[in-house]
Amino acid sequence: MVEFKDIHKKFGKNEVLSGINLKIQKGKTTAILGPNGSGKTTLIKILLGMNHANSGEILVNNTSIRNNWSYRKNMDYLPQIANFPGNIKVKEIIAMMKDLRQQTARDKELTAYFELKPYLNTNLSHLSGGYKQKVNLVLSLMFDSPFIILDEPTSGLDPLSLIKLKELLKKEQEQGKTILITSHIMSFVEEISDHISFILDGKVYFDGSIGELKSTTGKANFEYAIANLLKTNHA
């Protein structure tokens, strides 16, 4: 589905990614984990074409993404920070996205699901952080694309909405979608993902299923297993 080949990225003198090789398998949910500043977001941005890699190549469905933008038609992206033009209404921004992508969308279903209906005529600047994140979710998930990228999807959500998100994602998994997430909430990651890629200092330190992770580290608890990865590699 997606393949990162020897990705290098520097910001000035600071080398953020130093040779990432990674395959995202089709139909699976992969979590990219790592401490702050390990390059998770940068990697996602490179995949989406927002950042340019210094070297290396990314293949989506066996085609390079260099100088290409149409591959993004099959991707949904949820950015980390939800911030929208303040003077536009919720329904207008949904219309705008539909307008931009010209693809069939399930916006009605999702706004109902996230209980956004009463706010459709509200200006985005008047929404609280949690509701903005809900709008963010609707915008990124409504196109029903086979590939979904979620950058910290849980931030700002109340527990009820978090449960709803999890249920929604499980449904998507059942439909065979490929999902890529980053998150700091380990319980969320454990519950959702099939596959873990652990990045540290710009390199992939672990790439395998949760079961493999637990067996390599010898810890039965997922959080401890991750912490163990960090400890051994920093020692």
Added chain:
Amino acid sequence: MLKILKYSFFDLVRSRWSYVYFLFYLLLSSVLLFLNNDLSKAIITLLNVVIILVPLIGTIFGVMYYYDSQEFTELLMAQPITRKSIFLGQFLGVATSLSLSVLLGLGIPFVLYGLFQSNVIFDFLILIVVAVFLSFIFSALAFNIALSNTNKIKGFGYAILVWLLLAVIYDGAFLMALMYFQEYPLDQFSLLATLFNPIDLSRILILLKLDISALLGYTGAIFSAFFGTVWGSFVSVGVLVLWVVFPLWRMLHTVNKKDF
């Protein structure tokens, strides 16, 4: 691009800033026209305000808009559209909404006052054209500044600096050069120096249309002789267009290389 333009234009037109900006011009030109009763005088005063304020608001507003919509821009970039169309659309949204505020703010009182019966309509049209050009030029410069500075404080600093440079410092240096080389013929030099700065060029284009141009004396006559010809108008419009096109070209160039 048109879709992006449409939405950023809607967003901006509804913002409080646009209203304040529009109302300011509306109030100013109404007061000037209905208290002063002298169209030509009103245009001179408006000229003074336009060539200072339009560039200032254009840069500040452009930079502010860019930083404000940074996250949303990232979301847009994840969509299947080109970067070029995103930024061109946003730029045009900012520039057209600013131009519209000026156009309506100045235009409505003038129309109510009975501009179409008056022969100063061409002076007024030049004022409007110049204001629109300045809006486009300085929002283009603003986008360039913001794109090159991730630090907002730095970005705003540079925006003010660019404005100061073109609105004030340039003229200071110009004057110093004139004083220093006063033994030499300076007409060609001053013509050239005026052409290079969009604010000075706009000021002269309007001044030459007004009665006050008689004050410019011999130098003014040389300027009139140049700008009065087809070639002169062509050159001055060309220079203004270049001032829009060049920053835009640089903007698109940076946009394609930049990491967001």
Added chain:
Amino acid sequence: MKINFILFFFIIVSVASHAQNRTLNVCAQDCEFSSIQTAVDQAKPGDSIFIKKGIYKEHDIFIDQKSIHLYGEKGSIVDIDHKGYGFKVEASDFSITNLSIKNVEVSYTSDYAAIYLFKCFDFKLKNITLEKAFFGFLIEKSKDGVVEQNDISGTGQSEASSGNAIHLWNSKEMTIRDNEVYDMRDGIYIEFGGDNVFENNYSHDNMRYGLHFMFSDDNRYSYNTFQNNSAGVAVMFSKRIEMNHNVFKKNWGTASYGLLLKEINDGKIYNNTFENNTIGITADGSTRMVYRENDFINNGYAVKFVGGSYQNDFSRNNFLYNNFDLSYSGGLNNNSFDTNYWSDYTGYDLDKDGYGDVPYRPVKLFSYLVNQTPESIILLRSLFIDIINFSEKVTPVFTPENLVDYQPLMHEVQW
């Protein structure tokens, strides 16, 4: 008896001479005369010639040493048909009234005029309409004449192919009043003349000056209006000229001004209005002039000093909304600018004596800079200029230190 005889004789003579004063009629057909020249030739001193309605194609009509009075009916026109002068007169005690003259010959070598007077005394030119005049009235070596209520216009095409409407050379004690002169080179021109009075004339749209003095001392002009001339009035090389109650307006153009003073002294300029001129007054080498109670309104420059001018006194003038109140080069030279009203003055009057407590500096830094480097005028209305003008106002560095109105008036002068 003897006394009675002398008395009787005088009565007879006076009655007889009175009886001899005839009126000769001129008209196209069925009159005594069909030509003005013939009538003039036949007339005796004291006779009148009545020119009836019609067009007379005549030129160079010569009145030689004859005191006669020509007057026309409404619609009597002398058409010179571009063949020289209209009338040539060398006489005293005569008059020409109620007549139209047109089509004076244009020449680059001779000063052809509609009416040419040479060594004339005690005459009157009244209610004459001149159209397409090259020169209008050309008056040389004459004295004690009245030129009034005439309407003189040229073709207004170019300065070289135009003459002056009323041209006085070497003439004295003339009164020029209530005339309208336009589309000529100079409206009224006077060279080597003294004790003349110009009153209530309207001189407009002339290609050079509305009124022009050269080498003429002790003249006065009052209550005239000079409008839209290339320059309103030029007073050159003349002493003791009195100028009052005139209006100079809309003399607007790159090289235009309301009033030019060049090498003149001891004149008085009072109660005049200078409005909408590029430059109100240009003073070039003028000394001991008194400027009092004039209004300078909406001019580019109100007053511009060009060359060395000394001991000029400005007081109780109103400077209202001029782009520059004063342009000045050189030192103060004993010129004084106290007790004027300046609309740009922003000071206050705490002791309520009618004079501002803070002195006013009428010379802006920018006008000083423009004087030094004329090209810098191109920065007119730039923000930078406003800034340096302001800083100069707060702490003067460049402008003459004592060029100050120490007692600026708080209210406009009513005069």
